[in-house]
Amino acid sequence: MPLESGHDVVPLEGEELARQEKNFVGFTHGIARLTPGNWFLPMAYAQVADKIFNFKWLPTDVLVMGYPRCGTAWIQEIVWTMRNNPDIDHPMAVLPILGRVPYIEYALHLH
Incomplete structure (x- = not known):
């Protein structure tokens, strides 16, 4: 399946799929x-x-990216606080981090 980025998505099958799973x-x-x-x-x-x-x-967007389990959420929290809540009184501070910082590929985990 071709993508607008110029890449192709090729489903894995057979032995290769079994090994990756x-x-x-x-x-x-x-x-x-x-x-x-x-x-x-x-x-x-x-x-x-x-x-x-x-x-x-x-x-004004800031992109935070990293490998899984390497502290990405902690960095998101630090960056959000530096930009929006330096005095720790922002009304959105009580929301979980996913409510304050968009996760661009989150939708792929919902399928």
Whole structure:
């Protein structure tokens, strides 16, 4: 399946799929290879890839990215507090971090 980014989504099958599912147990609805680049992603990525690719960034947006389980949420909290709540009295401070900081690929986890 071709994407607007110029990549193709190729579903894994057979032995290759079985090997990846063994190592990536959280991907329960299929795994796809994104080429060029050979990225492995949940198959649900194909449904949101073009929306992510066409996302319109604002000049004031800050992108925080990292590997899973490396402190990304902690960094999001620090950046949000530095930008919005230096005196710790912002009304949104009581919301969970996902309520204050958008997670651009969150939709792929809902499929």
